[in-house]
Amino acid sequence: MTAMVKAEGVHKSFGPLQVLQGIDLEVKSGEVFCLIGPSGSGKSTFLRCINHLEKINAGRLYVDGELVGYRQKGDKLYELKDSEVAVKRRDIGMVFQRFNLFPHMTALENIIEAPVQVKGVSKAQARERAGQLLERVGLADKARSYPSQLSGGQQQRVAIARALAMEPKLMLFDEPTSALDPELVGDVLDVMRDLAESGMTMIVVTHEMGFAREVGDSLVFMDGGVVVESGHPRDVLTNPQHERTRSFLSKVL
């Protein structure tokens, strides 16, 4: 198995605030990688670094063997142009806590937007594919609905379909169920479970420990901008080695 994502001593600060202080981890191809940790520990920031929505200050970050945001020639790093960064982002899907669907477009239009505008797929072809994706997330009848006409759970499933429409090789989920009413969480997790079974590489920031235990292949506990503990979800969740992990788990479980 090759590494889909590899982080080596990744540092990120916002002004004087040190958010990531040396993250080392490796996400294997086809694996469901769960990221847990207290609020403010830098989980979202790390995800955003992976598709270069944030620039890292030190360390190295690789996606599918290629440096994120830079090109290395000899021992010199060259910053990538915006257009080159955009090309790399096509292969990385991202799902946000607050869905971030485009409110002025219907569910279908949301899904075909990037394939048509970025990849130059024909509208007819993109529509057909969008229909299949909507079916896959259980919303075949909502193609013509605007986001404001959908429940949170439905919006998040459309958002997942929108990301999948670009046929990414990696999916990033940033607390995809945290903004949902409890009874809607299950539908979204079902879609994610389905996706995991299809072999998609997924990095999932979540507070759903049940999901992490059942679906996850690896789990990392982050706190204060560093990886405190990592391993198989079952081991970390049932038998945490560190005091910080234990106290965090006692609060969320």
Next chain:
Amino acid sequence: MTVDIDKTAGPEDTPPAGPEAIRAIPVRHYGRYFSAAVAIAILVAIIYAFAQGKINWGAIPDYFFDDRIVKGVGQTLLLTVLSMLIGIVGGILLAVMRLSKNPVTSSIAWFYIWFFRGTPVLVQLVVWFNLGLVFEYINLGPIYKDYWSSFMTPLLTALLGLGLNEAAYMAEICRAGLLSVDEGQTEASHALGMSHSKTLRRIVIPQAMRVIVPPTGNEVINMLKTTSLVSVVQFYELFRYAQDIGQTSGAPVEMYFLAAAWYLILTSILSVGQYYIERYYARGSSRTLPDTPLQKIKANMLSLSNRPAAGGGA
């Protein structure tokens, strides 16, 4: 009307099953009757005064569709549309420059807005008109070279004066609009691999329009009226033609009334257009779009004709 009757008739026909309905004498709003009476009296006095004035009312319909007036209306509309186009395109450009991370571009935009908002548009118009005193030629290298006076036609002067000034105002409106769009939208778009310009064009600007359109409608209406200033740069539009006719026909005041009536008609039409454009850009922002006036009328007609049949069912 029928609605009122229904409402009052309803409870009397079928007394409420629960507790006895309250029968109280409503508060009398004597102040309202009084103020309405005063307002009507003032209105009558004004109408009477104008009726007494030496105004040749007949001159207004005589000239209302005069060739020159109709041409003037056309020129006024043309100038309004073109100036607003310059204003809107320039405004979006300035707003994007102003929000750019590059300090040079954002400073240039700031300076532009500072200058054009800080000077009266009438002064700007006169300056454009008189730049020929400073520049004898306009010289755009190999592309174009001519005397300033023959380059600066009245139309171009008017367009530059009104359009560039408008761009400064539109810039602030557009900036507020762009800032009103949630950052998550830009982020989601970038995460999908969309470029900066595509994100702006396809995602941010369409959403910003909901905030931009209402004040822009006001700007258009304002612009339509401001075009009356361009007579100072020898551009002939509605007001200028009306003035000219007034001087030759000996009915100057009547022609001002005529012009005022035309401006009112035009601004009223624009207001209706504004309503529909706002409705278009509201799509997706609420669960159902508000009815258009036409739909409202239709719905009322339907409910009227259905009423007897529907009975108490509705």
